[in-house]
Amino acid sequence: MALPIDPIIFDILTWLFILPGAVLLIIGGIGMITMPDVFARMHPAGVIDTLGCELILVGLMFQAGLSIVTIKLALILAFIFFTSPTATHALARACLNSGVTPKVDEEKSAALSRGGRP
Amino acid sequence: MLHTISLSIGLAALWWLLSGYTIPLILAFGAGSVALVVYIAHRMDVVDHEGHPIQVTWRWLTYLPWLGKEIVMANIDVVKAVLSPKGRVHTSVLRTKATQKTELGHVIYANSITLTPGTVTLAVEDGVMIVHALTRGAADGLKSGEMDRRCTAVEGAPGEDR
Numbered sequence: 001m002a003l004p005i006d007p008i009i010f011d012i013l014t015w016l017f018i019l020p021g022a023v024l025l026i027i028g029g030i031g032m033i034t035m036p037d038v039f040a041r042m043h044p045a046g047v048i049d050t051l052g053c054e055l056i057l058v059g060l061m062f063q064a065g066l067s068i069v070t071i072k073l074a075l076i077l078a079f080i081f082f083t084s085p086t087a088t089h090a091l092a093r094a095c096l097n098s099g100v101t102p103k104v105d106e107e108k109s110a111a112l113s114r115g116g117r118p
Numbered sequence: 119m120l121h122t123i124s125l126s127i128g129l130a131a132l133w134w135l136l137s138g139y140t141i142p143l144i145l146a147f148g149a150g151s152v153a154l155v156v157y158i159a160h161r162m163d164v165v166d167h168e169g170h171p172i173q174v175t176w177r178w179l180t181y182l183p184w185l186g187k188e189i190v191m192a193n194i195d196v197v198k199a200v201l202s203p204k205g206r207v208h209t210s211v212l213r214t215k216a217t218q219k220t221e222l223g224h225v226i227y228a229n230s231i232t233l234t235p236g237t238v239t240l241a242v243e244d245g246v247m248i249v250h251a252l253t254r255g256a257a258d259g260l261k262s263g264e265m266d267r268r269c270t271a272v273e274g275a276p277g278e279d280r
Contacts, residue, residue, distance in 0.1 A: 024197065031200035035252075039238065040209050043196050043252040046235035051193040071135045085232035092240050092250065102240075102250050105208045 010062045017062070021055030028052055038095055039102040042088055049084035121170045126156050168222055177272045178226075184268060185230060188259075192234040195255050199236075208254045211240070214247050217266055223273035230265055 024047055031044025057077045064070045129152045139145065159165050167173060199206040218224050228239040231249055236256030241248045251257035259265075 024193070027197050027200050031196070034200065034203065036207070036209070039240075039250045040207065040252055042238050042250075043235050044200055046232075046238070047193050047196050047200075050189050050233060050235060068135065068138045075132075075135070081233070082229075085229040088232050089228065089239055092238050096240060102209065102211055104210050 010065070014059045014062045017055045017059030021052050021059060024048070024052035024055065037103040038100060039092065042092065046084075046088060049080065049088070053080060121165045121167070121172060122156060122160070124172045125159065125165055125170050126152055129155055168220075171222055174222070174226075174272055174274060177274060181268055181272045185233070188234050188265070192236045192256065192259075195253055196235040199253050206253055208252075208257075210251050210254075210257050212249055212251060212257055212260070214249055214260055214263070214266065216242070216245050216247050217270050218245075218273050219270075220273060223269060226272055227266060227269040230269060231260065234265075 028044045028048035031047065032041050035041045035044060054077055057073050057080075061070045061073050064073060130148070133148045133152060137144070137148065139148070156165070159169075164170070216224055216227050218227055224242055224245075228242055228247060231237050231239045231247065234256075236252045237260055238250045239247055240250055249260060251260065
């Protein structure tokens, strides 16, 4: 649907969202390699899951305009928003259950003294 | 009953927004699929206050902007930690109390913790969340208990959720 606004505005908005999103994806990728252990690596992956992919999806919405594609992009955004923490949590539990314990920088935080199993 | 109506409307809206058809025959097929899914959901006994929590919808929508702000702040914190790990990365495992009464409240809280980068919920036991934090800032932010308070507010008063 054509809006009575210069389409260049939407192109600029798209750039403003997609560029930071892409930068966050790269930083998240670097973090997933450089972090010390598997639990610490989940946090940069969280950056990709949340702000990185959301900024890119919002940028794409400006390109799609007021159409059914934008609604589908919004649905993708909502589903990622709900499922990514579940996936991250499942990964963390799988690690704990297979005997991987987090490497911690703090001695007194021995909260997982029982092997992490509830 | 309210949950069934809400689920049917939600599914019908999803079907129509994804397909965009207005041909009567196709619409009838859509209505048939919605009816089938609602029937299966009933047989699975998941159409209740827990599987389809409409009672928290409005309070949850008011919680979203605050959560969005927290996610942005946490992202900046983790990005800083990735770019200059010296002195910033300080992994810890901590226990934090979850004051929510229902399992749904615990799910909202645990998912909120995991959704903010820098903190991942490892386990929930007896109203205590075991959380892995990447930086000191992430751990301190969780210890302040503001997210816990807000999630309890989203959950609402017990007994109201049916």
